Amino acid sequence: MTDTKSLNETIITMAKAAQQASVAMMPVSSKQKDGALRRVAQLLDQNRPIIQSENEKDLLAGREKGLSKAMLDRLALTDKVIDSMIQGLQEVIALQDPVGSVDSLKLRPNGLQVGRMRVPLGVIAMIYESRPNVTIDAAALCLKTGNAVLLRGGSEAIHSNLVLAGILQQALQETGLPTDAVQVIPVTDRQAVNFLLQQEETIDLVIPRGGEGLIRFVSETSRIPVLKHYKGVCHIFVDEYADLDKATPVIVNGKTSRPGVCNALEGVLIHEAVADKYVPEIVKTLTDKGVTVKGCQKTVELCNLAEQALETDWGTEFLELTLVCRVVKDMEEACRYIHKHGSKHTEVILTENYSNANAFISHVDASAVMVNASTRFNDGGQLGLGAEIGISTTKLHAYGPMGLEELTARKFVVYGNGQVRN
Structure with a gap:
């Protein structure tokens, strides 16, 4: 059993060290x-045998614990997964660095120039499950x-995460x-x-980042601001002006491409004006794809x-x-x-009516509201x-x-020329 006092001291020490590191990172150039x-990408490629040897310890423990095949697949650091990690790093390198950019620069009547500069948040704690990538x-x-x-990754990936941490820290040290x-x-102590x-x-x-249970626990326990989403209950509304030929592949994609992710489709709402024609069609199509459709009384009557x-x-959220x-x-x-039933994740309207599309966008509160496109986007x-x-x-x-x-x-930056406030 881990000594509670010692564990608390370890976490405090790590957090303080992270805070000092965050101050040192503030002026670092994009090039560095x-x-x-x-x-990091080079070291991942060079250290594949070591990474996979440590990963195998997690996979072996996972098999002994009876983890599902899906969980073991998510845990495995195959060559393909390592290639994907390297590709992800290259994509991040190619992105524009927002830090230090100044926008909304305005000239005040007293001659002051006032703008907003992008700055790092500071220290971020990331708590996640399973996938070591x-x-x-x-x-x-x-x-x-x-x-x-x-x-703080899942206990099932501890060896994998620690070897990856070693690679990250080696890269940081070598680049100053x-x-x-x-x-x-x-x-791994909770x-x-x-x-x-x-x-x-x-x-x-x-x-x-993980299941609803993890996110609720973090939200209820934390003294620190938490950015979260509890679940993804995503809907598609088929409007009376929808192009039904377009609608079917959008609905099928939303539900069947990856049903276990947060942007998967969980509910279809169909306007009564097209229900007689479209409900039997979409229910049969989904059923043929292996989807169980649970419907209201009208839906069941129609199909x-x-x-x-x-x-x-x-x-x-069926997942x-x-x-x-x-x-x-x-x-x-x-x-x-x-x-009433959404989770502010993703909501879609299928319609060819411009006014209806705009009304839906204005009235629905979700992190993404879409017109004629799959929730999976x-x-x-x-x-x-x-x-x-x-x-x-959440919006904060x-x-x-x-x-x-x-x-x-964004912090305010002010450029003056000796102005004083009256």
Whole structure:
């Protein structure tokens, strides 16, 4: 059993070291940060046998614990996964560094020039489950934006995460950057997370990435601001003016391409004006793809392939080949339903009516609202951010996929010429 006092002291020491590193990172040039990331990519390539040897320890322990095949697949650092990590680093290197950019520069009547400069957030604590490649992804985004990061991965990936941390710190040391800018919590004791979440004097932001249970625990325990999304209950509303030939592949893609991710489709709302024609068609198409459709009374009447939905099904994040289908009177009812059952993640309208599209965008509150496109596009890479550290469904300070800009804040900068205030 880990000594509680010793563990708390370890976390405090690491957090203080991260804070010092974050100060040292503030003036670092984009060229130097990119050089460090380039060295990480080289070391990942050169150290494949060591990485995979440590990863095998996690896989062996996972098999002994009875982890599912899907969990083991997520845990494995195959050559393909390492190639993907290297590619991800190259993509981050190619992105524009937002730190130091000044915008909204305005001339005041007294001659002062007032602008806003992008600056690092400071120290970020990242708490995540399973996939060890997140260790590299998160570190890369934080380093590119001049932040220090404390990484706490799942206990099932401890050997993998520690060997990756060693590579990250070696690259930082070799390129003259503070090695404490990236640290992995070296213990699996869950109490470490509790201690980490109490360090409000040294940590500026917590980003949990994983299941709803993890995110709720972090949100309820943390003294530090948390950027989060509890779940992704995403909907598509098929308007009376929808092109139904376009609608079907969009719905099928949203549900079946990767049903276990947060931007997967979980509910379809169909305008009553097209329900008689479209409900039987879309339910059969989805059923043929292996999807279980749970419908309202009207849906079941129109197509006997649909199961009667229970009251608890509405607003459920199924994360599997199941969704709900409901016939609605109009857009107003669709918006009310989304407001009640959605999770502010991704909402879509399928319509060829410009006014209806704009009304839906204005009335629906979600981190991404789309017209005639799959919910699966709510992703940092797909939306042009290049990469993301997570998706926020809270509005302070980011809403939606978090890329480089969302890992910075804006401070005021003022240029004067001897002005004094009257």
